[in-house]
Amino acid sequence: MADDVEQYRAALKRCPPGHSDRPRSLNNLAASLQERFMQRGVPSDLDECIELNRAALLLRPLGHPDRSLSLNNLAVSLRERFTDRGVPSDLDESIELSGNALLLRPLGHHDRPFSLYNLAVSLRERFMQRGVLSDLNECIELNRAALFLFPSGHPPRSHSLNNLAVSLGDRFRQRGVPSDLDESIEFHRAALLLHPLGHSDRSLSLSNLAVSLQERFTQRGVPSDLDESIELHRAALLMCPSSHSDRSQFLNSLAVSLRERFTQQGAPSDLDECIELNRAALLLLPPGHLSTVSLFTQQGIPSDLDESIELHRAALLLRPLGHSDRPLSLSNLAISLRDRFTQRGILSDLDECIELNRAALLFFTPGHSVRSTCLNNLALSLQDRFTERGIPSDLDECIELNRAALSLSPLGHSDRPTCLNNLAFSLGDRFRQRGVPSDLDESIELNRTALLLLPSGHSDRSMCLSNLALSLRDRFMERGVPSDFDEAFSLFLQLPHISHAVSRRDLTVAKSWITFAEDANHDCALIAYQTALKFLDQHVTLLSPSSRHFDVVRMASASLAVDAFSCSIRHGALTTAVELVEQGRAVFWTQLARLSSPFDELSLPGDTGGALATEFKQLSFRLRSTFDKSTEDQSPQIRQLTMQWNDVLSRIRMLPDLSRFLLPPLFSDLQKAAEEGPVIIVNASQHSCDTLIVLRDQNPVHIPIDISRTKVSELSFDFQSVAEQFGSSNHQNTLVGILRKLWHDIVDPVVQALKKSDVQPGSRIWWCPTAEFTLLPLHGAGPYEKGRDNLSQIYISSYTPTLAALVRARQRFSQYTSTQYFVAIGQGNPDSGNELRCVAPELADIAKRLVPIVSSFTSLEDSDATVQGVLDTLNHNQWLHLACHGMPNRQQPFESSFAMRDGPLMDIIRSNWENPEFAFLSACHTTVGDEKSPDESIHLAAAMQFSGFRSVIDWTARGLRWRCTRL
Template identity: 70%
Template structure:
C-alpha cells in the first residue's frame, strides 16, 4: 500500500535527523531513505523522488570510504538508481557512471563473495543498455561473458538461476540480431528451455518464460524454415495464453503472438483452420486494445493482414472490404513520422488495388497511388518497412503503367541505399541485399529505357547494383573526408556514426513504433542536412548523377547490358552526349537459360573437349547481344582497336561477353575489333580513374605464390611462374617474393599493405553460398574476402590474380560482384586481371610471361593503364599454340 511507503519515507526522514553528519549510522539512514524513495518512484514515476534518492546515495557513498565493509552496497545502490534515471531521461552520462560504479563494486566482490553474482548481473545489464544506445559490440560481448560467469555462480537450485539463464539468453539473442550467428540463437533457445524448467506450473514468471522461448523458436523458424520450431512456438504461445486469462495485463500480447505464429504456419502449410483461428485471435486482441491503447494500430494491422490473406484464398469480398476499413483506421493511428506509417500506406494501397481488380472502380486505383505517393514525403532515414512499401509501389506502378513509376523506382532505390547504409557495420547487410535487391535495379533500368529516360536508366541501375561495395567505398571515403574537412565536419562525422549505430539497433530491437526511433530519425535527418550544407558535401549520401558517371567513358565507351522483365537492352555511355540505346532481340528468360547452360559447361572445362559447344554459345552471344552493340559502336565512330568497357547486369555478369564472335573464317570476333575490359559498376571505374599513380620509384611489387596449400592439389608451375614475373619486372621496380612457407595469410595481408603491384599465383576458392568466405589458398589456410577488404593498401595500382574463379560470386546475387577480384578493386587496385573459371597452371605461366613482356615492352616502366592492352596481346599470341579455347579466354581485365 502506498500509504505504508509514504509513512516509511517520513520515518526514514525522521531517523536521518537523529543521525547528524558525524553519526556512525548516518550512512545507513541515508541509504534506507534513498531506497524507499526509489521504491516510491517505481510506483508513482515522480522523477523528484529518484533525483533525491541519487543524491542521498551519493552522500552515503561519501561516508563509506574504500575500507568500509558496506562500500560495495553503496556503489551498487547508486549505480542502480542512476540506471533507472537513464531509462527515464536517456542521459548517457548517467549510464556511463553507473557502469563505472558497477565495475568498482565488482572489484570489492572478488571470487567467493556472496554478492558477486549480483554485481556481475548488474554490470552486464548496464553494458547491454549501453550497447542498445551506441551499438558497440564490445559492450555486448562483455555483457555476455559477465552473464556467463553469473550463471556459473548460480548453479541448479539457486533462487536466481532462472533470472541469469534469461539474461544470458536475451543477450545472445541481441548478438544474433547483430551478427547473424545461428549458434547464438541456438544457445539462447537452450537457455530459455532451461529457464522454463525453473518456472514450474504455478510460478509467477512462467508465462513470460514460455513467451520468450516461443519468440526465439519463431526467430529460428524464420531463419531456417524448420516447421517443427514453429509448431513448438505455437504450443508454447498457447500455454502462455492459458496463464494470461481475461484481465491479465499481457493477454493481448499473447493473443497477438499466437495469431502471428499461426499465420506463419498457414503461409507454410496452407491450412485454412490456422488462418481462421489467427483471425479470431486477432479480433480478441483488438477488443483488448481500445482507442488510445499503444498497441491498437498493430492489432488493427494484424487483423487486416489475416483477412487479406483469407480473401486471397477464398475470394470473399466481405473479408477484403473489412481489411480495407481496418487498414484505414490503423493508418489514422500512424500519422506522418510514425515508424510504421509506410507499412500502413502500402497495405491499404495493395488492398485497394485488389478491390479495383475485382470491381473495376477507378477511385480505388486512384486512391491506391495517392497513398503510395505519400512515401516520397517520408523521412529518408528508413526501416525495412519503407523499403518494402516502396518496392510494392514500383511494382504496382509498372503493372498499371502509372505515371509515378519512375518516381517509385527512385524512392525504392533510395530506400535500399539508406537501409544498407544503416546496416553498413552489421552482418545483416548482405542478407538485406539478397532479399531486397532482387531485380529492382534491372527493372528500374528497363522501365526507364522503355520511357525514353536513358540518363535516368543509368542513374537508377547504378544505384541498385553492387550496393555492398558502394556503401563500403562511400563510408570509408566520405566520412574520412568529412572528418578532416574542419572542426564542424569532424563533429558531424562522429555524430553520424553514433546515430547510425543507434538507429540500426533500434530497428533491430523494436517491431513497433517507439519514441526512441522517432527521435533518432529526426536527429539523423538533421545531421545529414547539416553535412550537405558544408562545402563539397552537397550530395552526401545521394547517388551520383549521370554527369558524374559519364566521366567513366573518358578513355572509351562503357556498355551497360541489362535483362529486364519486359525488355533486354544495352546502353552505350560516351564521353559526351546522351547514352545510345541498343535494343536486344532476346528475352529475360532466354538470358537466364543461356547463362545457366554456360555455367554448367564452365564447371566441366578441363575434363574433356567442349570446344564445339563453347563455340556455339559464343556465337549465340554474338548474334543476340554483342553484334548489335558493335554495330552501334561503329555508327558512333568508335574505331577498331579502341578500348571498350562492359558493365553487365544480373545473369549477363556470368557470360564471357569479351569472347563473343561468329567464329567463322573471314569474319572478325569481338577480340579482333575492340579491346574489352569489365567494370562491376560505372562509379567503380570513375573512382579508379580518379586515383592518381605516384612516382614509379616509390612503388613496390610483390609476387605471392602458393603451390602447396593446406587443402587442394599441388600446383607445379607456381615456382616457374614467379620466376618469370621476377625476370620481367625486377629491372623496372622494387620486387619481393613470398612463396610456400612464407606465403601465409598474415604474410599476404602484410604484403597487400606494403605493395602497390601484386601478382598472386595459387588456388582460388569461390564460396557460392557465402561469397565473403571466397578465398585464396595460403600455406596456413584461406585468405578470405572479408580479411582482404580490411587491409590498408597504400596507393595500390595493379593485381594479377593467377588463380581459378576469381571473378565468380554469389549466383543468387550476381549484381553484387562479391568475388575476389572485386575485393581487390575495393582495396583500391585500379586495374585487376582475374579468371572466370578454372585455369590450367601451365597455360597461366605462358599467359603471365607474355603479359609482362607486352606490359613493359621497350618502355622499361610499369603503367597499370596498359594492362588491358597487354593482356589482349598476350592472349592473341596463344592462338598460334594448341591451347583449348576456354583457356584462351579465361582471363579478363577489370578497371582502368
C-alpha cells in the same frame, strides 16, 4: 524472528485488558508478526497481525495521540494481505484507514509525508486493479505533496521521487499526455542522483530510468533515447554480481532493449548480443522460473520450452482456486503452449492454450489493468486456431475479444493504437475469408484511426502505415477504385521519412510494392524501385562489410538493381536506369569505399573546413577498423561511431558544392566513366534484357536484347561447365557455340550501335555486365565464320564491375607519379594445392623483360613469398605480377585468398598500399565469386581493384586463358 514474536507475546500477557501499555504491546507483536510473514510467507501470521492492529486501534479512540499510528499500521497490514490474496475489501479498507490517518496528520505534522506516501501507494494499487483514473490522479497529487515535504537530503526522498515517476508513467499510458512521460523521466533522473555509486538502490534507479527512456523511444522514435536506455541497462547490470537476485532481470531488460533496437534498425550485432544476454539470464534462473517463457521466446531452445511447460503445470497445481497467483500461472502456461504450437504445430497445445486463457480471463474482472492484455492473448490464440483450421466461430470470437480490448483502451491510452491495429487485422482476415465489404471498410477506418494516434517518430507508425496501405491495396484489387491505389501508394512513399533507420522488414514491404506495381503495370513502379534502393542504401550503412552480413544483403537486394534498370528502360528513363543499377550493385564495395574515400580531393576553406576533414578521416578510419575486428562486444562502439560519422557527413553536405558527398552518384557523375571510351551496361532482368551504351558526350543509347533471362542463365551454366572441363576433347565446339550465340544476340547489335555513334574500330570499350552476364565472356564473342571479324578484332575490351569504380580508379591515378616500382611474386609450392612448376620460369622471364625499363624491380619467390612478406613488399610497389593459386570461397566469398607458402593471403583490401596502379593476375579462379549474387563481384580480382589498382589484368579469367583487363 521466532524469538522476537514469543518475547512480544509474553510481554502482551503481562499487559492484560485495561493495562496502559497494552496498545503498545499489541502494536509490537503485530509488527513482529508482519515481519515474520515477510520472511516466511505463513498466512496465519498476517491474519493475526491484522487482528492485533484492530485491537490496538480500538484502544486508541478519537483524540488519542497515537490513533493515527494505529490507523496507519492496520492500513499497511491490510494492503499487504490484499497483495498476497487479492481480496478487494482489504484494499478498500486500507485506503479508508490511510485517509483517516492523513486527516489526523495536518500540515506541520512530522509523519504527514509518510501518510501521504502510504495512501498514494494504496490508491495506485487500486488503480492497477480497477482502472479508475481518479485513483491514479489522486495518487499523483499525494506523491507530489509527499515529495514537497521530504526535503533534499531526507532519506525517503528518493523513494518518493521514484513513486511519483512510476505513477506519472502509469498516467501517460492511460491518457497519452507526453508531458507526463517527460516529467516521469526527469523524476527518475533526480532519484538516480540520490543513489550514487555504491548505493544499494542505484541499480534499480538505473533500470527504472532505462525503461522510461525506452518507452519514450517507442512513442517518438528518437534513437538517442533508446541508446541511452541501453547504456543505463548495461550500467545496472554491471552493479549486479553473478549472485545478485536481480541480475537475471537486468540481463533480460537489456536483452529486450537490444532486441527493440534490432527490430527498429536491423543491426544483427544487437540481436546477437540480445541472444547471448538471454542465455546468461537463463543460466541464473532455477528450473521453472516464470521468466523461462520470455527467454525462450527470444532464444527458441526447444528443451527449455518443454521444461518450462512442465514446470508451469507443477506451479499451477500449487496455486489452487483462490490463490492470488493462479491467474498468472494460467497465463504463463498458456503463453508457453502457444510458443510450442508456433514451433511444432501441435494442435492440442493450441487448444489447451485457449482454454487456459479463458480461465485466466475469468480472474481479471472488468476494470483490472491486465484484463485487456488477457483479452488480447485469447484473441491471438483464437486467430491462430482459425488460421490452422478455418473454423469461422474462432475468427468471430477473436474479433469480439479485440473489440472488448479496444473498449478498455480509451482515447489517450498508450495501447489504443495496438488494439485498433489488432482489430483491423482480424477484420481483414474475415474479409479475405468471406468477402464481406464492410469488414474491409471497417479495417481501413480502424487503421486510419490508429495512424492518427501514432505521432511522427513512433516505433509502430511504420507498421501501421504498411497495414493501411496493404488494406487499401486489397480494396483496390476488389473494387478497382483508383483513389484507393493512389492513397495506398502515397502511404508507402511516407515510409522512408518516418524511420531513423531501415530494417529488413522495410525492404520486404518495399519489394512487395514493387511486385504489385509491376503486376498492375502502374506508373508508380519506378518510384517503388527508387524507394527500395534508398532503403537498401540506408540499411547497408548499418552493417559491417563482412561475410557474416553478406547473406543478409544478398537476400534483401536479390535482382533489385537489374529489375530497377529494366523498369527505367521501359519507362524511357535511360539516365535513371544508369543511376539505379549503380546504386543497387556492389553495395558492399560501395560501403567500403565510403569508409576509405580520400578526403584530399575536397577543398574545405578555413580552419573549420580543415577540422571537419580531419574529423571525418579519423572517424572513417576508426569505423573501418572496428568493422574489421567485428567482435560482438563492440556493437555499442560501432553504433556510436556510426552516429558520429553520419553527423560529420551531414555537416560536410552543408558545405558549398558538397551536397551530394558520398550519396549515390547522378548520371552526370557516372558519365565520366566514358571519357576514355564507351561503357556498355548489359542487363538481364526477369522483365527484359537490355543493353545501354554510356557515351562521353551523348545521351545513353538503348539496344533491346531479344533473349530471356532464363536463356542467359542457361548460357552461363553451359559456359561454367566448359570452363571446368577445359582441356577436354569436346569443349571447343561447345565454347564456339556459346560465343556465336553471344555475338548474334548481344554483341553484334552493340557493335553496330557503336559504329553509328562514331566509335572507331580499334577503340577501347568497357563492358559492365550485370546478373548472369557477369559470368559470360562477352569479350570473346564472335561469329567465328570465314571472312567475318570477331569482337577482339574490332574493339579492345575491358571490364568494370560498376561505373563508379572506373571513375574512382581514374581519379586516384591522376595523383600517381611516373616512376614504376614493380614486384613479381610467385608461389609454386604453397601450403595447400598442387605444385606449379611454371612459376619460376615465368618470374625469370618477367624480370628479363622489365628490369631494363622500370624504376625498380623486386622478385619474391617460394620461401620468401609468405603472407607477411608479400604484404610488406606490396606496400612499397605500384606494379604487381602475381603467379600462384587463387583459392575462391563460394560460401564465404570475403574469405577467398591467394595461396602463399605459409597460408592464405586474404588481407588484400585492408592493405595500405602506396599508389597501386597495375596488377597482372596469373592465378586461377580470381573472378570466381558467389554465383547467387554475381552483382556484388566479391572475388579476388574485384578486391585488387578496390585496393586501388587502376588496371587489373586477369590472365586466367573464368578458368580460360583469355586476356581481359578489368579496368
